[in-house]
Amino acid sequence: MESSSNEFRPLDHKYIVEYIKATPALRSQLGYNLDDLKIREVGDGNLNFVFIVATPSASLVIKQALPYVRSMGESWSMSKERSYFEAEALREQGLYYYDRTMSVIGMRYLEPPHIVLRKGLISGIEYPLLAEHMSEFMARTLFFSSLLHLTTTQHRSSVAKFCGNVEMCRLTEQVIFSDPYRESQHSYWTSPYLDSDAQAVREDNILKLEVAELKSRFCERAQALIHGDLHTGSVMVTRDSTQVIDPEFSFYGPMGFDIGAFIGNLFLAYFAQDGHANHGNDRKLYKEWILRTIVEIWTLFDKKFTALWDDSNNSSGEAYLPEIYNNAELQLLVKRKYIKDLLHDTLGFAAAKMIRRIVGVAHVEDFESITDTATRAKCERQALDVAKMIMKERRRFEAITGAVSAIQEFHK
Amino acid sequence: MESSSNEFRPLDHKYIVEYIKATPALRSQLGYNLDDLKIREVGDGNLNFVFIVATPSASLVIKQALPYVRSMGESWSMSKERSYFEAEALREQGLYYYDRTMSVIGMRYLEPPHIVLRKGLISGIEYPLLAEHMSEFMARTLFFSSLLHLTTTQHRSSVAKFCGNVEMCRLTEQVIFSDPYRESQHSYWTSPYLDSDAQAVREDNILKLEVAELKSRFCERAQALIHGDLHTGSVMVTRDSTQVIDPEFSFYGPMGFDIGAFIGNLFLAYFAQDGHANHGNDRKLYKEWILRTIVEIWTLFDKKFTALWDDSNNSSGEAYLPEIYNNAELQLLVKRKYIKDLLHDTLGFAAAKMIRRIVGVAHVEDFESITDTATRAKCERQALDVAKMIMKERRRFEAITGAVSAIQEFHK
Known part of the structure; x- marks a missing residue:
């Protein structure tokens, strides 16, 4: 379930596809057929990127901590290690995947009407x-x-x-x-x-x-x-x-x-x-x-x-x-x-x-x-x-x- | 100042002389002439060995934590790692030497009339x-x-x-x-x-x-x-x-x-x-x-x-x-x-x-x-x-x- 990339890089709509394809734990969660991948960035909080990733048959959330407070800009730095503690706290509830270097967490998508x-x-x-x-x-x-x-x-x-x-x-x-x-x-x-x-x-x-x-x-x-x-x-x-x-x-x-x-x-x-x-x-x-x-x-x-x-x-x-x-x-x-x-x-x-x-x-x-x-x-x-x-x-x-x-x- | 032996061994009146001779930080504190070494075990507490070691011109205390509560016998085990925290707390006051494996601390002898x-x-x-x-x-x-x-x-x-x-x-x-x-x-x-x-x-x-x-x-x-x-x-x-x-x-x-x-x-x-x-x-x-x-x-x-x-x-x-x-x-x-x-x-x-x-x-x-x-x-x-x-x-x-x-x- 845990993995680690070689270096940190912020996710975007393009890179996240590469990232998922290169990560077996995420691919298997999505059912391997990634041709029709829908990706939506929904992070409305102050701190992180949050992507909902869905195929016609499966879905998950990918959350990435950034090394600064998103709502305040890069000048307000903030350890991305917070995602480690989030992953630790999530172990019992819907954690699929954690990458410490990328500060990326893969977790259950709470489907509508949530x-x-x-x-x-x-x-x-x-x-x-x-x-x-x-x-x-x-x-x-x-x-x-x-x-x-x-x-x-x-x-x-x-x-x-x-x-x-x-x-x-x-x-x-x-x-x-x-x-x-x-x-x-x-x-x-x-x-x-x-x-x-x-x-x-x-x-x-x-x-x-x-x-x-x-x-x-x-x-x-x-x-x-x-x-x-x-x-x-x-x-x-x-x-x-x-x-x-x-x-x-x-x-x-x-x-x-x-x-x-x-x-x-x-x-x-x-x-x-x-x-x-x-x-x-x-x-x-x-x-x-x-x-x-x-x-x-x-x-x-x-x-x-x-x-x-x-x-x-x-x-x-x-x-x-x-x-x-x-x-x-x-x-x-x-x-x-x-x-x-x-x-x-x-x-x-x-x-x-x-x-x-x-x-x-x-x-x-x-x-x-x-x-x-x-x-x-x-x-x-x-x-x-x-x-x-x-x-x-x-x-x-x-x-x-x-x-x-x-x-x-x-x-x- | 810090050193480490290969394994733990309780000190006694004989072994402590060998130990001091093999430990430059302690030898130098005692002035190198170790022919007339006086050693007295004075530990009256519940937990440790305490030796006062003196030459005619210098002195120090060697304290060793044992892996059990001394006053209760070996059946009441107690991590000897406590000496690490003692050494950490002593850094500013009279610590000469610390050996983590042996749980041995060398420190100032508080001379009479203390x-x-x-x-x-x-x-x-x-x-x-x-x-x-x-x-x-x-x-x-x-x-x-x-x-x-x-x-x-x-x-x-x-x-x-x-x-x-x-x-x-x-x-x-x-x-x-x-x-x-x-x-x-x-x-x-x-x-x-x-x-x-x-x-x-x-x-x-x-x-x-x-x-x-x-x-x-x-x-x-x-x-x-x-x-x-x-x-x-x-x-x-x-x-x-x-x-x-x-x-x-x-x-x-x-x-x-x-x-x-x-x-x-x-x-x-x-x-x-x-x-x-x-x-x-x-x-x-x-x-x-x-x-x-x-x-x-x-x-x-x-x-x-x-x-x-x-x-x-x-x-x-x-x-x-x-x-x-x-x-x-x-x-x-x-x-x-x-x-x-x-x-x-x-x-x-x-x-x-x-x-x-x-x-x-x-x-x-x-x-x-x-x-x-x-x-x-x-x-x-x-x-x-x-x-x-x-x-x-x-x-x-x-x-x-x-x-x-x-x-x-x-x-x-």
């Missing part, structure tokens, strides 16, 4: 299985890579490996935990409406105190192997299917960063709905569905995660040895504490992700697609104000429902 | 510069290896390297965070006096909840390159000199683990004093000196650590970028929060270190040298009760003085 979840949320589509699937994904990936399941030896060896993905961590640190809180040439916002809001973020001492704690947790706490970029643009959906993509930011970090990324982006979708409302659809019911889904994601995550923990009494996890945590009352006590701490982390990171999408460098289509600037600014301001409140007051919430109620209250 | 601090504390000797020196050592080693000083890239690369010292971390996890809280064949205590106290520790749900949090911090938080075993037996002293030795447990962990180890062991020395009192010396003044020294260590640490932080505005530290933390009020706010969190960690780890020395596997000479068993048990019980209180209530202390006062009050 769309990016963010686009579905903008269109107002309900996904009845989203909470079930995402809570399952997060509970399993986070639990099984943590010290609840792993021995110290397994954990430290995995931590050491993913320390190599440092450039992606640096990028996250900069765009999420730094740029929104300082003057930065890359940051922008819906001007002039949000000029003073952006300035207020840069002058908010209490907010900066909180973001420092979250940043330190991001940089120092190797709690689990996290996806690292789990927003609604990293999930492909149909009504029945939910597929997480793009784990190139993966490293050992705090669990709350993944859950917070996802929930924070659902909150952004929620606040953008007023900008997508029209006479035919006021989006009121849809907004309620989003909030219900957030509550359901957390509640199901809690349930699934603690069920895995309950079942782990014979596992080798170092954190809570059964000989020590040996009575029902204590087991409940440690689980409730763990989940509550995780909720506070989750809310903090959710807020950080929201803030950076409004006054930082990379915005979200949820808001960007609202064409009336004043309306967009109004939606963004609501989201920003709520995010600031949540970041500062997250520790007072005992349950997700309290946080969601506070947001509804705040939003009135 | 003694192990623990022995000095048992003898009731005051060290007027101890607080000054130890606070300086801890402030510098912890600050300069943290994200207050390092870039993310430097930090993660160092974290990855020291992940290799996992066996030492495992040992610490077991003896400090696990064994005292479960039935363990290795644990012992002053029986029968403390039988019910040891049982109470094993049945204390709240204590176990707290120790889980401390263990998770130990395992997951890569805050700084810590010594990892900074008790009073890892410090050699004279009235004017303070030398930290034995960094073989070093890895990226929470700063409070080092400061807590040292302060916790000073508290043990404090509670042992009543067992060393006699008609000529009631040790009352000495006990006061120990408490004063603990307060002074923390106060000076705080001062030196924040001074390094104040001076770091031009450094590359990732954690608190000057463009964000850009006003005096905010700078004060983040420093006070950092130091307060660190105090709480320090108190928690101090308590964990105290508990494990009373009801765990490796005890301290402070208590073991009290020959009257009932007296020893009384001293140990006081220390144990205080440690339990501190671990549970550490978050209510705003300053070290509050904690010390609470301990004096408790002790009355």
Whole structure:
């Protein structure tokens, strides 16, 4: 499955055909008859080339990491080694092929009607299985890579490996935990409406105190192997299917960063709905569905995660040895504490992700697609104000429902 | 300076002479005339051989890690690679020579009147510069290896390297965070006096909840390159000199683990004093000196650590970028929060270190040298009760003085 070219060369529509023909693992996936090859470049992200390659009978995706940030140009360099960590994280889910020198990954093409979840949320589509699937994904990936399941030896060896993905961590640190809180040439916002809001973020001492704690947790706490970029643009959906993509930011970090990324982006979708409302659809019911889904994601995550923990009494996890945590009352006590701490982390990171999408460098289509600037600014301001409140007051919430109620209250 | 033998072989009084003669770096350190070589094995620790090697004009220490825990016998295996991490940590202080295959380190011999601090504390000797020196050592080693000083890239690369010292971390996890809280064949205590106290520790749900949090911090938080075993037996002293030795447990962990180890062991020395009192010396003044020294260590640490932080505005530290933390009020706010969190960690780890020395596997000479068993048990019980209180209530202390006062009050 793994191979390596002699040197790096960016793919293009012509070279990719040669590349596929010279690579048995890709040729066999496509069924050998390559006469009628259809190739489409669809990378709409900030970083990579993404090609959908199809024959009449088969298809795959070829993703290539470039040695710079695609959306910022070649001057913002970025190790293409991120594709190594993406391939490592993908091993269990649809990885066909990996070429380290070319930073090329061959993987499953998620055929139509799969769309990016963010686009579905903008269109107002309900996904009845989203909470079930995402809570399952997060509970399993986070639990099984943590010290609840792993021995110290397994954990430290995995931590050491993913320390190599440092450039992606640096990028996250900069765009999420730094740029929104300082003057930065890359940051922008819906001007002039949000000029003073952006300035207020840069002058908010209490907010900066909180973001420092979250940043330190991001940089120092190797709690689990996290996806690292789990927003609604990293999930492909149909009504029945939910597929997480793009784990190139993966490293050992705090669990709350993944859950917070996802929930924070659902909150952004929620606040953008007023900008997508029209006479035919006021989006009121849809907004309620989003909030219900957030509550359901957390509640199901809690349930699934603690069920895995309950079942782990014979596992080798170092954190809570059964000989020590040996009575029902204590087991409940440690689980409730763990989940509550995780909720506070989750809310903090959710807020950080929201803030950076409004006054930082990379915005979200949820808001960007609202064409009336004043309306967009109004939606963004609501989201920003709520995010600031949540970041500062997250520790007072005992349950997700309290946080969601506070947001509804705040939003009135 | 570095060399490597072909295979591992334990040193003994005969083989060490051959070894030195065959090793130019050691011969040159000893001055080449090896006719009158005096060799003394002085390893009183749990893990290694330690030889003092001297000619009439020169001396050095040769330390060899064995592939098992010396005090427990060959059945408790333990990677001798710990000497690699010790050598790495020693590079800046008195390392002459390192042989990875033999796990042999050649280093400076700390000549008389240097003694192990623990022995000095048992003898009731005051060290007027101890607080000054130890606070300086801890402030510098912890600050300069943290994200207050390092870039993310430097930090993660160092974290990855020291992940290799996992066996030492495992040992610490077991003896400090696990064994005292479960039935363990290795644990012992002053029986029968403390039988019910040891049982109470094993049945204390709240204590176990707290120790889980401390263990998770130990395992997951890569805050700084810590010594990892900074008790009073890892410090050699004279009235004017303070030398930290034995960094073989070093890895990226929470700063409070080092400061807590040292302060916790000073508290043990404090509670042992009543067992060393006699008609000529009631040790009352000495006990006061120990408490004063603990307060002074923390106060000076705080001062030196924040001074390094104040001076770091031009450094590359990732954690608190000057463009964000850009006003005096905010700078004060983040420093006070950092130091307060660190105090709480320090108190928690101090308590964990105290508990494990009373009801765990490796005890301290402070208590073991009290020959009257009932007296020893009384001293140990006081220390144990205080440690339990501190671990549970550490978050209510705003300053070290509050904690010390609470301990004096408790002790009355």
